[in-house]
Amino acid sequence: MIEPVVLKEFQQGSEVRTIDQGTAAALAKTELVKVTPLADGRWRLQTAGKVGSVRIGGLDVHVKPKMGIARLLFLLGYAKNPNFLPEDTPGTVEDDLWPALAESLVRYCERALARGPIRGYTPVEATLPLVRGRILVAEQIAARPGQSFPLEVRHDDHTTDVPENRVLRTALRIMSGVPRLPDGIPGRIARLDARLSEVRCLTGASPNLAWSPTRLNAHYGDALQIAEIVLRHQSAESGPGGLKVASFVIPVHRVFEDFVAVALRESFARFRVRVDDQVSSYLDDQRTIRIRPDVVASLNGEPNTIVDAKYKFQDNSGTNGDVFQIVSYCTALGVTTGCLVYAHGAKEAAWRSIRNSPIRILQYPLDLTATPALLLRSIAELAERLLART
Missing domain, CATH: 3.40.1350.10 (Trna Endonuclease; Chain: A, domain 1)
Incomplete structure (x- = not known):
């Protein structure tokens, strides 16, 4: 394990570490710090106008926000939704971004799911042995010309697999893979994930976060705000040589x-x-x-x-x-x-x-x-x- 690199926002100095070229390239790609090669496999790491945390293999790099983590999360939430009121800000004193973010996400998700996941009607296209909803005539003829059954149909399903729950579950899944989670948080994430077991996770580099505030999902508001912060700024991917890269980087x-x-x-x-x-x-x-x-x-x-x-x-x-x-x-x-x-x-x-x-x-x-x-x-x-x- 390489000694963690801890920098403060606006810090003038730098840190020097001996790391391999693949790790250096993956770190530079996150854009959290400037990575400059020196002699003998050493690299100079300097702040680059962003804050956050990155783990690449055994290397941890942190750039701590001058304003504090709780205030940063408030600014992130309010900038996207002015209804993210001051009293909604996580009351954490964590000095590390990932534990603070994980605690906030879990706490708000537990509050949102206390009454159970919300449900909604979602259109489903399926092949069934009976009529349910509307028969898709063109699809039926194309798939089985001259046959009456099974049928190609479209119907509405009352399910927990709705956009709000997809946002929450995807954020929880991403958070479960970050390092240095506080004791008890992984278990709480697993229990929340189990409550959303019927919900699909969002996919793609820029997942569709489309959901609309309604009377039915009002109690989800805080949890969705924190979840969207996770989805917008955090990533987990593979770097050069199969290195595992987890990053949360914010252009403050x-x-x-x-x-x-x-x-x-x-x-x-x-x-x-x-x-x-x-x-x-x-x-x-x-x-x-x-x-x-x-x-x-x-x-x-x-x-x-x-x-x-x-x-x-x-x-x-x-x-x-x-x-x-x-x-x-x-x-x-x-x-x-x-x-x-x-x-x-x-x-x-x-x-x-x-x-x-x-x-x-x-x-x-x-x-x-x-x-x-x-x-x-x-x-x-x-x-x-x-x-x-x-």
């Missing part, structure tokens, strides 16, 4: 951008302000310089405020380029209010007036170590400050 800057956009949309909605994210436009009249602001807020159908989320430290030396960028966005879209939202709350919010221009830029820090309730309150206060300016 994208999660932060999504969270800011969704939280602002929710906050602005009560003021009847429309919010669009990742709006594609151009800086120049020739339409050759493309721009893509994270958030464009519009009032009465016209762009009113532009917000860009920056997942990095806010310091005295690193924000000039960000200001240049947001001023360009404001100029191109004809608005006078811009905002840079930073992911670290070390400084106070501050307005910047641009010389010889009506444009004002608000630099606004968010403390991601705060509770989810305080975090959402900070976004609501941001929306009010921007509206007061315009």
Whole structure:
């Protein structure tokens, strides 16, 4: 067993390990860390702007999120569904991503399945010795011309094999194969899997997670949120030479951008302000310089405020380029209010007036170590400050 590699997000230093080339190639493919060859079979491992955990053969690599695992899971859940409320966030103090995620998934699945798996009607095509549902005439003639039985039919089956249960079972199956699960978790996963024994697992690199919230599946909501996080970001596959690769890798800057956009949309909605994210436009009249602001807020159908989320430290030396960028966005879209939202709350919010221009830029820090309730309150206060300016 190789000594685990533990890095912290934004860590400047690196770790050096002696590993074989196949392991190094598989690790690089996960994109969790930068892998640079040195001499004598040694490799330098550095952070690459993502967090998560990877196990390849006997090598464990972890990049720990600065905000903490519980807060990261909240941002992931809220960015996909604003109904993922602060009190729904896993109350875990685990310092390792896989145990924390496994505990959350199992706990919410146990709660969802306490009354038994939900059922629904699913269309089934089958060959039967009797009439059930509707006879598929064309299929019957093609399969057995001139024969009356057996019959090709289609009918609705009242079953537990519905999309919601498929999402849960697939996530549980994936989680059962990750390393370092806490004591008791494998047994709890096995019991949950047995309750879903009639349910098919989803297949493919990008499984279809299509399900719609209804009154009947409302109690599944939290479990489905955690399960979808597992399915979107976790994988288990074979690497070079048959190496087993288990990975959970998250591009945190994208999660932060999504969270800011969704939280602002929710906050602005009560003021009847429309919010669009990742709006594609151009800086120049020739339409050759493309721009893509994270958030464009519009009032009465016209762009009113532009917000860009920056997942990095806010310091005295690193924000000039960000200001240049947001001023360009404001100029191109004809608005006078811009905002840079930073992911670290070390400084106070501050307005910047641009010389010889009506444009004002608000630099606004968010403390991601705060509770989810305080975090959402900070976004609501941001929306009010921007509206007061315009």
